[in-house]
Amino acid sequence: MNDFDVPEGIDVLRVFCGPDGRHGNALGVVRDGRRYPDNESRQALARKLGFSETVFVDDPERGTVDIRTPGLRLPFAGHPLVGAAWLLDLEVLELPVGDVTARQDGEFTWITARPEWAPPRRLERYASAAEVEALTGPPPGEGWLYVWAWEDEAAGRVRARAFPRRDDGVDEDEATGAAAMLLSAELGRALNITQGRGSQILTAPAPDGTMEVGGRVRLVVTS
Numbered sequence: 001m002n003d004f005d006v007p008e009g010i011d012v013l014r015v016f017c018g019p020d021g022r023h024g025n026a027l028g029v030v031r032d033g034r035r036y037p038d039n040e041s042r043q044a045l046a047r048k049l050g051f052s053e054t055v056f057v058d059d060p061e062r063g064t065v066d067i068r069t070p071g072l073r074l075p076f077a078g079h080p081l082v083g084a085a086w087l088l089d090l091e092v093l094e095l096p097v098g099d100v101t102a103r104q105d106g107e108f109t110w111i112t113a114r115p116e117w118a119p120p121r122r123l124e125r126y127a128s129a130a131e132v133e134a135l136t137g138p139p140p141g142e143g144w145l146y147v148w149a150w151e152d153e154a155a156g157r158v159r160a161r162a163f164p165r166r167d168d169g170v171d172e173d174e175a176t177g178a179a180a181m182l183l184s185a186e187l188g189r190a191l192n193i194t195q196g197r198g199s200q201i202l203t204a205p206a207p208d209g210t211m212e213v214g215g216r217v218r219l220v221v222t223s
Helices: 039-049 078-088 129-134 177-187
Strands: 010-017 025-030 053-059 064-068 092-095 098-105 108-113 122-125 145-152 157-163 191-195 199-205 211-221
Touching: 010 078, 025 039, 025 078, 039 053, 039 064, 053 078, 064 078, 064 092, 078 092, 078 098, 078 108, 078 177, 078 211, 108 199, 122 177, 129 145, 129 157, 145 177, 157 177, 177 191, 177 199, 177 211
Parallel strands: 025 053, 122 145, 157 191
Antiparallel strands: 010 025, 010 199, 010 211, 053 064, 092 098, 098 108, 108 211, 145 157, 191 199, 199 211
8 A cells, every 4th residue: 555646657756765664755757758748737747746856757768857846847856866766777867957877786776966956955054953853844934944963973974854945835855865965065074864754865975076865765656
């Protein structure tokens, strides 16, 4: 059984699952993007599904994908790309901002991208992980917010939560690869992030300025 009622032809994944295989951010993947040929039909489906992101696969061999939130198109996003790379077994994904490479390493799927491709996010440090966990909803204000605190600074372990604050029905983003990239780039180190209810995101900066982001993926609904 699953919690999702989706049209035929759509896979549902959970990306950045915790060590126990639970949690992760739900992702809709439309394997045949031709079924939704224009902006209006794609945006309508993304709104109907209500996931933080939905991916439309326009060329499965070249890895050309189109990422949508319920309200807009994104040039780059982390959890949709990790999920699509895992589902389609791709080594390269083509995006408007550039090519993203992917690899499998045991139970983890990794993508390599540039932090500057990520949409802007406000990164706000809290004094403790308990303060992050105590939030009952988005803090007041406008704009995409990523709140975080150290769980174990020496070990690079972070507690985080993400609030899009864009009035599209997604109050909290369970696991956000792009924000994890930005935080890792700002801190200049690899991170092990627990986000949302218990999702896990790993990051690893490279000397050339790129960033690896990795996590576990689980198939929930197959088309």
